[in-house]
Amino acid sequence: MxxxxxxxxxxxxxxxxxxxxxxxxxxxxxxxxxxxxxxxxxxxxxxxxxxxxxxxxxxxxxxxxxxxxxxxxxxxxxxxxxxxxxxxxxxxxxxxxxxxxxxxxxxxxxxxxxxxxxxxxxxxxxxxxxxxxxxxxxxxxxxxxxxxxxxxxxxxxxxxxxxxxxxxxxxxxxxxxxxxxxxxxxxxxxxxxxxxxxxxxxxxxxxxxxxxxxxAQTIRPSQATIIQLINLVRKQASTMEIEEVLKRDPTLSFSLLRFINSAGFGLSCEITSFRHAVMILGLKKLFRWAALLLTTSRNGGAPPIVGTTAVVRGRLMELLAAELLPPEDCDNAFVVGVFSLLDSMLGVPMDKALASLALPQQVNDALLHKSGVFAPFLELTIACEVGDDTAFARNADALQLSNRQVNWAHLQALAWAETLGSE
Structure with a gap:
């Protein structure tokens, strides 16, 4: 490959x-x-x-x-x-x-x-x-x-x-x-x-x-196909349904097979079947891979910095949620952050962007109505991004997070997410 x-x-x-x-x-x-x-x-x-x-x-x-x-x-x-x-x-x-x-x-x-x-x-x-x-x-x-x-x-x-x-x-x-x-x-x-x-x-x-x-030359699948894949993963669709999406987009299937056959996976044999690739990777890792691929893909609209910022938000929210929420909610916190700029990335209103994704209600509440358990995490994340001291203090206090906890998580998120945006 x-x-x-x-x-x-x-x-x-x-x-x-x-x-x-x-x-x-x-x-x-x-x-x-x-x-x-x-x-x-x-x-x-x-x-x-x-x-x-x-x-x-x-x-x-x-x-x-x-x-x-x-x-x-x-x-x-x-x-x-x-x-x-x-x-x-x-x-x-x-x-x-x-x-x-x-x-x-x-x-x-x-x-x-x-x-x-x-x-x-x-x-x-x-x-x-x-x-x-x-x-x-x-x-x-x-x-x-x-x-x-x-x-x-x-x-x-x-x-x-x-x-x-x-x-x-x-x-x-x-x-x-x-x-x-x-x-x-x-x-x-x-x-x-x-x-x-x-x-x-x-x-x-x-x-x-x-x-x-x-x-090596890198390739990037279309955003629409990645969204379709994310939608199926979130709904825990069957391996056969996911395999059909991969078959329809050569760049997406090529990216996945190259990733899973890389030295990083240490597999003893090459994976050539999409079905086998999905089974080996698992839905959780497949979702994370696809979400990060979406934020770094380009359709000629949003500038690259938008994708990088979205990944920073996702990782920061995940790290902050890990201090207070159970693991499954940390995954959803990542989703809220990484999709908080989906309207800018896709060039459509947020409600239309989310209509193509099967996301939990709590995620939709945070993104559409700025309400629910993830809303203060998103507000705190944006406050870190724009330097809004008032919003930072209000939300950090509401979540009982110290300045040191938030700032350290922000540094970790920048170190990780800026990288993925610059590939």
Whole structure:
């Protein structure tokens, strides 16, 4: 199902012609016999210093959905650099964790023991879900002792320490963690022999391979077809009915099959049947995938920022609702937020836009009448968006949410949702 070209050397400095091209660099991680163990991926479209939570999510989504499984990673593990903000991103809910290694940075200098300890629950949650975590050698400092049991990999960056310190560093890591060591930024045979002699089994660096580029064209189904799919999912229609919609729109069916056959799902065989794809994904994930696809699709009317704003609203409402409401209501809160700009996206009044969707009454009440359980969450979300301090204070107080809770949720929503709007 790949649409990617063959990998090109990173010295090719060409850039995407338009917003429909994904450009991703990969660098091999190899064993002592130079057999490829996995690939670290990099976003070629941004400068290194511009690495953000949003770019983390964009890179992972593009790599596993658009650029073609075989061209980028094949059956190998994917190593992705993360910011701590991106670790809470909803994009991680749509991938198979066993295929992904999250490279987690240590905190900035000046972080307190409380700051470091506060990250443990998030990191452990990711590990419990099946993600493997990689840290650099800074995690071996005394202040990070609580992170050590969580490490699946520790990457030892050769320029960061003197050669005579290598043995002590490896011995300490091996004695205090269960992690596999990866010697990275290997540029000479001497460095390779040194680390291999100390029992390190994985290596990365220019001496083995420079990063290569993979490019791919993205495609977007029509909004009308996506709405029809969402409508069926919300009504819990039969697999046969959903399959019929997928058969009628080649771009929608192609997008779904490419997504579910990506490395992120870690399936042992390729899925070629729409019916099988729907059964594997499940209605809940199928709905989330389709809703996000709708907000980033274009029919020539609404500007891209409208879709991005809608996703911000959806994710923020979901995060805020999680503080107060049961899980099924959190899903509906996401729907309210992500569809709150549906009239702008489709270019029709809200009542007509909602007439094409089978949504719960509470969702319709919030969107059409600004009433019901989700109304204050939507008002608070919009207040965050426009900077309305009065509305912010009124609704936060009504929901008994602190400024810190709301602001942190808003940052998480921006980090996740802006990414999906920029794919």
């Amino acid at each position: 790949s649409t990617a070209t063959q990998p090109a050397d990173l010295t090719d400095h060409s850039t995407p012609d338009d917003g429909n091209t994904a450009v991703i660099a990969r660098q091999a991680i190899v064993d002592g016999e130079r057999a490829v163990y996995g690939y670290e991926l990099f976003d070629r479209s941004i400068a290194h210093h511009a690495h953000t939570a949003a770019s983390d999510a964009a890179l992972l989504f593009n790599a596993l959905s658009y650029a073609g499984t075989e061209a980028i990673v094949g059956s190998k593990s994917v190593f992705i650099n993360c910011t701590h903000e991106s670790l809470a991103g909803g994009h991680l809910e749509l991938i198979h964790p066993e295929k992904v290694v999250l490279e987690v940075p240590t905190l900035a200098d000046g972080a307190t023991p409380e700051d470091i300890e506060a990250r443990v629950s998030v990191l452990d949650g990711l590990r419990q879900r099946g993600f493997r975590l990689a840290f650099n050698q800074q995690v071996l400092r005394r202040s990070y002792v609580s992170w050590l049991p969580l490490a699946a990999f520790i990457k030892l960056e050769m320029p960061a320490f003197k050669p005579e310190m290598a043995e002590a560093l490896v011995r300490f890591a091996r004695g205090n963690t269960q992690a596999e060591m990866v010697a990275e930024k290997i540029e000479t045979e001497e460095q390779f022999n040194l680390m291999r002699g100390l029992g390190v089994k994985l290596f990365q660096g220019y001496w083995f391979a420079r990063p290569t580029l993979v490019k």
